[in-house]
Amino acid sequence: MEQANTQRGSEAIWLEAAYEILTDSGVEAVKVMPLAKKLGLSRTSFYWHFKDRDALLEAMIQKWEEKNTGNLIARVEAYADTIVEAMFNLFDCWIDDTMFDADLDLAIRNWARNDPALHERLDNADKRRQNALYAMFIRFGYAETEARARAHTVMYTQIGYISMKIEEDRWTRIAAMPEYVKIYTGKQPTSADIERFMSRHRTSHRRPRLTNLGS
Incomplete structure (x- = not known):
């Protein structure tokens, strides 16, 4: 199980990587393949944590609403x-x-x-x-x-x-x-x-x- 989690990453690290791209380059740059490459993970591993890109974007918006x-x-x-x-x-x-x-x-x-x-x-x-x-x-x-x-x-x-x-x-x-x-x-x-x-x-x-x- 630990090895599988390592290969897939975690929801938190996908969100953190998306946050870095969003704040550096804007929402248009937040895409699954660049995120996977940034994290050194497979594209399919993203879908263990998020249904699709829109779900990831929604998670970031909710983080902003709750935190700020x-x-x-x-x-x-x-x-x-x-x-x-x-x-x-x-x-x-x-x-x-x-x-x-x-x-x-x-x-x-x-x-x-x-x-x-x-x-x-x-x-x-x-x-x-x-x-x-x-x-x-x-x-x-x-x-x-x-x-x-x-x-x-x-x-x-x-x-x-x-x-x-x-x-x-x-x-x-x-x-x-x-x-x-x-x-x-x-x-x-x-x-x-x-x-x-x-x-x-x-x-x-x-x-x-x-x-x-x-x-």
């Missing part, structure tokens, strides 16, 4: 005492790619331009994200019009950031986030807010010097 939209909404709805803490919760997604995969999000958006069915699913996902952000601002006392405008600002800025393929090192991104929180919420993060956020993402004893934005 699902995790984003979960972070927006996570417990927070203040809007600043809630925004920092969301910002975890922009730092931890196990929560939110920017490359996959961009690949799905590019793919959806020529796929009406996927475009509809993308629109629905964006509405879910947008509504969650709106509800977050409402939860912390913002008026409806302001909550909607702030939710749009957060969402459209991030989509633009992803689409432009902005590249920053980890600490440059983290160091800028207190200022983004202030811009998005109109509230100044305290030293305690910043330290709590930093402590979740500190990977070494060295960290950037952050300006105290509030007492």
Whole structure:
């Protein structure tokens, strides 16, 4: 049985190979033969795991829906005492790619331009994200019009950031986030807010010097 699995691969490795091709070259390049060649497996072994190419593509879309939209909404709805803490919760997604995969999000958006069915699913996902952000601002006392405008600002800025393929090192991104929180919420993060956020993402004893934005 172990030898057979080695010869056929696994669903996970086929998905990972498809993901790499999708994010590098677009959906048109995701085909069974190139995947098999990439993995050093036979073409027929693919069909032990997926009915056809469409089933593989559907699995990638579901992965995107669960990982990106699902995790984003979960972070927006996570417990927070203040809007600043809630925004920092969301910002975890922009730092931890196990929560939110920017490359996959961009690949799905590019793919959806020529796929009406996927475009509809993308629109629905964006509405879910947008509504969650709106509800977050409402939860912390913002008026409806302001909550909607702030939710749009957060969402459209991030989509633009992803689409432009902005590249920053980890600490440059983290160091800028207190200022983004202030811009998005109109509230100044305290030293305690910043330290709590930093402590979740500190990977070494060295960290950037952050300006105290509030007492």
